[in-house]
Every structure is written in structure tokens, then in C-alpha cells.
Amino acid sequence: MYPFLRLANEFREHRNAAPLPITGTHVSHHRCWPWDLDIWRELNNGRTLTLLDLGRLPLARRMGLIDTLRREGWGLTMAGVSVRYRRRVRVFDRIEMKSRLLGWDERFFYIEQGMWVRGTCANHALYRAAVTDETGLLAPVRVAAAMGVAGSPDLPGWVAAWIAAEAERPWPPMDGA
Template sequence: MFPFIRFFKDILMARRLPPLENFNDTHVSHHICWPWDLDMFAEMNNGRVLTISDLGRFALAQRGGLIALLFKKKWALAMAGATVRYRKRITIFQKFTTHSRAVCWDDRFIYLEHAMFFPDGTCANHILYRAAVLENRKAIDPARVAEGLGRDPVSPPFPDWIKAWVDADAQRPWPPMQDPAQDS
């Protein structure tokens, strides 16, 4: 189930924080791993990691002015891909922060990263997302979004590791898992 209480808490807290000044400023949110976040191995469920990152993304969008723009333009936000690197277990009642920021964009997608950190600075996981802003159910050029936010429509430079992920993902077959024997 979606954590609506956490969602509203994070959005309300984000509304009280100053707006983000730059496209790639980082939003930090604070969390605790609750019993309902756990899987059968007593660690935070991998799906919950993605959901809590969603909360960070919404708060980031709130502070960056994107939520207001989405409502004004009747646009929607959709996730179009992700890659996750898990490194440390998050267990019951552990405190952690989620750091969320937009990095760059191409002509179709905005690339965002999220990472969860323990109070000692150890990183538990890191996620790279590809998101699209939709108008009439079709992805629009993120430069339009940047302009709508009063920002430079030219993307910041692509880090090499994000470019490599985009290139590698373009090599994946679609539709996936096709059996060549069934095609004949």
C-alpha cells in the first residue's frame, strides 16, 4: 500500500522549506524504517525503497515548482526506467535520509538520482531514474518543462555514467523475453 501518511508529511515539510534555487539542487528527507517496510528477511523491502524514493521525488518536485506547473498545464509525471544499486541493508527502526536531485535531460526524459544514507554517512542504495513529463499522454521535451519553471532549457552536461546507462538501455530488446523459436 502506498504510504499516504508519509507522502503528506513529506509534501507539507517540503512546502515549508525554501524553494530550490538550481535545477540540480538536492532535497533531503528524513525517514525511519517501520515494521511494515520489511520483507521476510527483516530488511526494507526493495519495492519500499523505490516507494520512499518516490516520496523524495515528489518533495523535490514540490520545492522546485514542478508540482504547481503540472497542475497549471495539466501535465502528468511518469517513470520510464530505473536502475538500483543496493549496498547496505536498512533494518527495523533504522533512521536514514533520502537525497533526491535532478541531474540532466535529453529530448524526452529527465534523469534523477536518489540515494539513502545512514546518519554516519554510509550509503545504503542509489537509484537512477528516467522520468517523463506527459501532455495528453505523450512525453514532452523537458526543455519545455525547464522553460515553464523559468530555468535554462539547455540541460546540464550528462555525466558519463548516465550516458552509458542510456546507451546500454537502448540495446535492450523490446518487447522483452521473446522466444525466437516461437517466432518461426
């Protein structure tokens, strides 16, 4: 089940946090609970993606994106993710999550997130996100302008390489035949 109560708690906890600049870093703290575990007694990889929501959504609020989405009647969707899992996250581990927007291109916003346990990065994710209206995807430059932001920061080389690799990936994927 989606952790609605945890998400509500994140919004409550950060309700008075200062607004962030468009590329500011949102830092939040979480706990790995028994219901977050897989059969190997570590944070389930799918649950990791769900917990990353708990950093991205408050980041979006602090940047002013959520207010813009509400004002314009737009939606937000995730359009892809690449995750590196490097260290185990065990039951009751305290997680420090860092979330930030890296920039955007013609179609997507790119968000970097990491989970840190005892000072070591346990996993790292690169998301691409899209803002939508009833006609489909909106150009990020239009969304940024509605937020009062002009121009994307330069995307790091590793992000540009990921974008290029994703462009080579076949869609729709093979059907297994």
C-alpha cells in the same frame, strides 16, 4: 498499500522549505518501519522504490515542477530505474535520503537518489522520468522552458552510459519462448 500519510507528512514537513534551483538537492529523513520489511527483516526492495517517491515528489515541488504540471495540465511518470543495493536497512533505521535532478535529454529527465544510514550509502537509484500530456511524452526542453529554465546541465558519463545501454535493451522483451 501506498504510504499516502507519509507522503502528506513530507509535504507538510517541507512546506516552508526554500525553493531549490533545478539541480538542487532535496534532503529528507525517514524511518524504516516494521511494515517496510521483507522476510529477511530488512527494507523490502519494492518498498525502497516506494519510499524514494517520498524524496522525489517534494523535490519536484521545491524545484517548481509540480506547480508547472498543475498550471499546464501535465502529468509525471517514471520511465525507468536502475538501483544498486549495497547495505541492509533494518527496522527502525533512520534514513537520510538525498534527491536531485541531474539533467535531461531529448525524451527524459534523470534523477539521482540515495538512501544513507549511519553515514553510509545503503542504496542508490537512477530514475528517468517523463512529463506527459494527452498526446504522450513532452520534450523536457519544453517543460524546462515552462519552468523558466534554459538548457540541461551536462549529464555525467555514467548516466550517458546507462542511457546508451538502455537504448540497446530489446523492447518488447523476449516472451520466454
